[in-house]
Amino acid sequence: MNFLARFETERPGSGQRRSSGKHPFKSAVAGLAGLALAGLWPGLAQATEIQEITTDAGITAWLVEDHTVPLIAVEFAFKGGSSQNPDGKEGLSNLLSATLDEGAGDLNARAFQGRLEDLVMRLSFEDGRDDFYGSMRTISLNADDAFEMLRLAVSEPRFDTEAVERMKTQLIANIRREKNDPDAIAGRVWSQTVYPDHPYGKPSDGTEETVAKLTPEDLRALQQRMFARDNLKIAVVGAIDAETLKPLLDHVFASLPEKADLKEIPDVQPKTGMTETVELNVPQTSIRVGLPGLKRSDPDFIPAFIMNHILGGGTFSSWLYDEVREKRGLAYSVGSYLISRDHSGMLMAATGTRAEKAAETLSIIEEQFRRMADEGPTPDELQKAKDYLTGSYALRFDSSSKIANQLVGIQIEDLGIDYIKNRNQMIEEVTLDQVKAVARRLLAGKTPTIITVGPNGA
Missing domain, CATH: 3.30.830.10 (Metalloenzyme, LuxS/M16 peptidase-like)
Known part of the structure; x- marks a missing residue:
């Protein structure tokens, strides 16, 4: 996956x-x-x-x-x-x-x-x-x-x-x-x-x-x-x-059947507080940390999207990148992701690090989860996130394939034919209080599920 x-x-x-x-x-x-x-x-x-x-x-x-x-x-x-x-x-x-x-x-x-x-x-x-x-x-x-x-x-x-x-x-x-x-x-x-x-x-x-x-x-x-x-x-x-x-x-x-014959899939919340370790004789340990997230239709999705960008979605500007890679050199790549499906949503952080540094890296990720829940971003961090997310949106439309891909995605998520015109304004209108509120909703008092794969299950 x-x-x-x-x-x-x-x-x-x-x-x-x-x-x-x-x-x-x-x-x-x-x-x-x-x-x-x-x-x-x-x-x-x-x-x-x-x-x-x-x-x-x-x-x-x-x-x-x-x-x-x-x-x-x-x-x-x-x-x-x-x-x-x-x-x-x-x-x-x-x-x-x-x-x-x-x-x-x-x-x-x-x-x-x-x-x-x-x-x-x-x-x-x-x-x-x-x-x-x-x-x-x-x-x-x-x-x-x-x-x-x-x-x-x-x-x-x-x-x-x-x-x-x-x-x-x-x-x-x-x-x-x-x-x-x-x-x-x-x-x-x-x-x-x-x-x-x-x-x-x-x-x-x-x-x-x-x-x-x-x-x-x-x-x-x-x-x-x-x-x-x-x-x-x-x-x-x-x-x-x-x-x-x-x-x-x-x-x-036109010759396809009028109606699909699909089995019903129930909504589900990902389980939290689970820990699984898998032993594998490789140099690095792969780490996954996650909590329930949001479906794309949730009214809090855009504030959550901005919050996640600050937490770990911004490749070179996020808290996780700064704390795990820049300050400590523990990993080459680290990030967090909102994964929204039809019947569930997840907030996921992922990285790979040296086996002997796995516990330290995991501790830092969890610390940034708590920091986001307790403090939230600063006004300057929020503005920089908005500037990046609105300014980079055009890159999703720099080829015919990307445009068509985005348009199908917008239809799948039922966002409306005017979504492209409205999307940046929706981001600009998000307030600091909304971002802090969704951070508390998703992160406060939650025990994540943790998966590690590496030497000695570390």
């Missing part, structure tokens, strides 16, 4: 974006993308005009249209993800993300990948805990053929035995490698400890045993349950207008 959480519209995925960009864009297209970065997208960051369109089949999408460069980026998401894995079939959604581009329609895996390369397009899929994501990049000249390839992957995946077994072998190899990765172990043990008997506590990538047993029939059943029109969010950015886009979206998605 990747604990470098992705911010407000947070898409808490597995941290492994699998791309059929086994065949990347050719150099000429890469040059066009560079021009986009230099000119088109910074302008969009300042005044992004989002059109909400509805196709003849009733599919809704958000479109940012600009013809400065002939590129189109498509991002979409289905509600579902690894939380929909049946018991005993952990890793199924992960395998689905790895096999959708391994042959579809009349094209086997080799032919499908070759066709993607011929069209100079990228297609990728990723599973998160609560959502399943898809992404497509193409030059506008090939839009019709690119959307057809996307349709095949979404609606007519082959799940050929050879391709499925090949991808299972790769995923099992990854699982085996992670058995000696302290960060991967810490993430897995963390989930199991704070979310026992809940889908969030199951290994999203599965285990060697569960992945080995997965079948093409399992993949087809999950794809048919999860891919539907009622749980679909779409964002398109680039050189295409609404009237051209509408029939292409219908071509890709």
